[in-house]
Amino acid sequence: MEPLLLESKALLRKELREAVARAQEAGRLPRLFVEEIEIETPKDRAHGDLATNLALVLAKAAKMPPRKVAEIIVAELTPTEPILRVETAGPGFINFFFPPSWREEAIRRAIAQGADYGRTAVLAGQRIQVEFVSANPVGPLNVVNARAGALGDSLARILAFAGAVVEREYYINDHGVQVSLLGRSVEARCRELRGETVVFPPEGYQGAYVYDLAREFLAEAPADFWTRPEEERVEICREFALARILARQRADLESYGIRYDRWFSERDLHRSGEVQRVFQSLAAAGHVYEEDGAKWLRTTSFGDDKNRVLLTADGRPTYLLADIAYHLDKLARGYDRIIDIWGPDHHGHVIRMKAALAAAGADPGRLEVLIAQQVNLLREGRPVKMSKRAGEFVTLRELVDEVGNDAARFYFLLRSAESHLDFDLSLAVACSNENPVYYVQYAHARVASIMRQAAAEGMTEDATLLRFPAGKLGLPEEMDLADRVAAFPEVAAMAALWREPHRLTGYLMDLAGAFHAYYNQHRVLTEDRTLAHARLALVRAVQITIANGLNLLGVSAPERM
RNA sequence: GCGCCUGUAGCUCAGCGGAUAGAGCAGCUGCCUUCUAAGCAGCCGGCCGCAGGUUCGAUCCCUGCCAGGCGCGCCA
Incomplete structure (x- = not known):
């Protein structure tokens, strides 16, 4: 089932394109090329449920004021099914309004699809591999590994939810x-x-x-x-x-909730002779030269700022050479994309790795590297010292023991991967509103509580909720909640396309906030039985959405707290 | 010096080229006889680092500065 919002947007694009064509046909608009039509969700509800900047984009080429263009397009528009009303507004936006029945349909779809609600096919047919953590096997995993773990695992879940076939891999640097x-x-x-x-x-x-x-x-x-x-x-x-x-x-x-499909040993690459073979083929391609007894790869020919050593003066392969062999091995396994999550100390290596792949004749565009930036660990606002060599550091295990999986993962996924993160341990354990993970989980648990309350009245089965009466929901808060539920599939799809799990945490906090506000202001289980039925369906849809969102983060959705 | 990342409210950070830039925390004021107060409502708080440019429109894109972090080994 196509997500309702995406379906409605696609329909609108088609109708707008036809309207422009008709206007051109009638000579009311000049012939001009119409690119991909943008449909956005306005921040302000007064600006409609959906809006397009089409007239603003076309105005210059049409040599007409944007509002005029908008009016011509709207005059040609014969809006069908989901669109209730169309208007032109502001500098030349065209705004579209949905009827309440659209939101009711959004609620029904969420309930009908349950745990699958939010799945899309935007990455259908793609095989993607995510390689993450891959710490040196010389000590316990640290907090940056924990961040990379949360990021990689969540990303893998999100990609799969968007239709990709995903594999998780851990590279073991057991050589050297x-x-x-x-x-x-x-x-x-x-x-x-x-x-x-x-x-x-x-x-x-x-x-x-x-x-x-x-x-x-x-x-x-x-x-x-x-x-x-x-x-x-x-x-x-x-x-x-x-x-x-x-x-x-x-x-x-x-x-910590992470399982890999494959643990790949660097030693295997050396033992099988693969590392040597890669060196030979790079040399055969003419990209290798000798200097000071070492063998260098001319990565500067492929965008790097200096050349890199492949074999040391005493003949040992460098880390880079083995890493090239590793990445070529991964690419040869047929993934459309390989996504690496590296630590902050490796961010300078992205260019040389891509250059090296290009030298080896591979397409560097198939490798995407995300940097899990550094984590500043704080306690009571004061920095906790970390130094691996000195042996004084906080491990992933200690972190999880102290704050729990849910708080740790949610906290790491709150920020974009490349932003430096302050992680205050004393905040992450706090059972209070200072801790965003509980805020979202609490919304889920509250719905569960309402459901338990309503269970006696026989209205809590999804099949029953699905048949909620039409026309009962009309409060602005209810329309807002339904809109947020309807937006979920697109948010999940965007998180996948942009490789940004933190979009989900932000979305979930907003959804939970809207729910808490509604909960405080309006009673779900009212005297009016049909109204209660409709509201139960609404909050059930919210609950399903929160559960699915949390699942994509690898965070639990508790029934009670 | 070169490369990468980051500069948005007092603090930590969101913000797909769109209409009046948001949240949490901190501070102040209220709300529990009603489905969980781990909650809600309100107030306070902004030259979106600076300067140019592209655009109908820039926090977002481009260039140059400034500031912070990290990296720059024939270690990984």
């Missing part, structure tokens, strides 16, 4: 110096726990979790461990720590 440093750090702590005085690796990981790993390892260390040479001990420790950390990251993400 970072993980071997982890091995050294754990091995050093093992010796330390054994009573040796050790020189800790200078760049090693200082966090307390490294001691924990060392203790866990020693509890089950192979009998001959200490007889092995240091390099072997480091390797054994590295593999142990890697497995433990990955398992913990996966568990933390799952309890």
Whole structure:
């Protein structure tokens, strides 16, 4: 079922185009090219339910004042079914008004579709992969990972709701110096726990979790461990720590409500020879040169501001080379789009990655990168210090333990991804109006409460609500609520097209606000049985919309609070 | 120096090129015998960083400045 609002807009576009054509036919408007006709929802209800700037756009080419153009178009317009009235207004807008029956239809569609209400087909036929979090497996996930997690998971839900086939992927950077440093750090702590005085690796990981790993390892260390040479001990420790950390990251993400379709190991790319093959093909394409013993990729030919090393002077592949291989692998898997969510420390890498893909002959336009910007963690308005190397930081796990999944996810999705975010822990736990997530959930729970109250009277089944009497709803607040419900599919579709989950949080807060105001002002379960029936249908439609919206954010919709 | 992100109410931030720029918090004033007060109503609060440009129309697009953050390794 096509969403009502989108359906009505499409119809209007068609009728406007025909009206312009007729006016041109009759010689009342000059022949001119009409592009995509914009239909918007005016902020002010007095300006209609829908409006178009068509006359303003055409005025210059038509060499006529905009209002005149608007009047000519309106004169040719024979509005059908959903349109009650048409007017010209302001500098030359054409405004359209719907009858109350349009809103009743919007309510019926929401109830009829239930959990599917808001689904669209705007991304139908597209395969999209979202890769997010992908933290180095050298320690616990932090708050930026938590933000990226909320963002990626919500985006994946939103894309799927808009008709795309979506896959979630986690890239494991289990190759290279970072993980071997982890091995050294754990091995050093093992010796330390054994009573040796050790020189800790200078760049090693200082966090307390490294001691924990060392203790866990020693509890089950192979009998001959200490007889092995240091390099072997480091390797054994590295593999142990890697497995433990990955398992913990996966568990933390799952309890945060995130599951992946695929965990992709960087090692596999090296082992399979894929990394070398990619290097060979870049070299064969003539984009590689040698300097100071290293092999460089000429990314400047593709828009980068400097060239990048692919193979170091001692022959090791760089992170970039492996990352090119990884992205080529993803593209070769046939996704129409691959969306990466990177941390703030990687935002400078977008251009070089796209340049490198172009050098490899791939279409860089198929890669979209979203940056999950930094999170300033506050408590009581004062900054909480975070430094991974010093080992003092707040983990995703600690955050979720303190504020809960719903508050954490909603809070992260309140802002656009690229804005720097202040996250005040003391606000996120507050059970008060300072905390927006409860505001929205409370609206849902309040409807549930009304439904429980009405259950005795046998009016709460959706099939029954669907048959609510026409003509009973007419209050401005009721029209407003119905309009907001009707707008949901389009909001969800826009969130998908623009990759902006935060549109949903804003929408939901507005919808919840309109509901709370209505709830305080008007009683749903009135003496008038038919009126109560119609109002129940309205608030049920609101409840379904809120539940579906929260679900897209990965936030629960409680029946009571 | 170069690149990316951000400058909107006291604070944190929304705002698809449209009509009178919004919300929450903070401050002030009211509302619980009625479906949940985690709520509602009202007041206070704005050179939309600055200057040009494009446009019928700019908070939004372009250019240049200014300010803040981050990145700029043959680490990841």
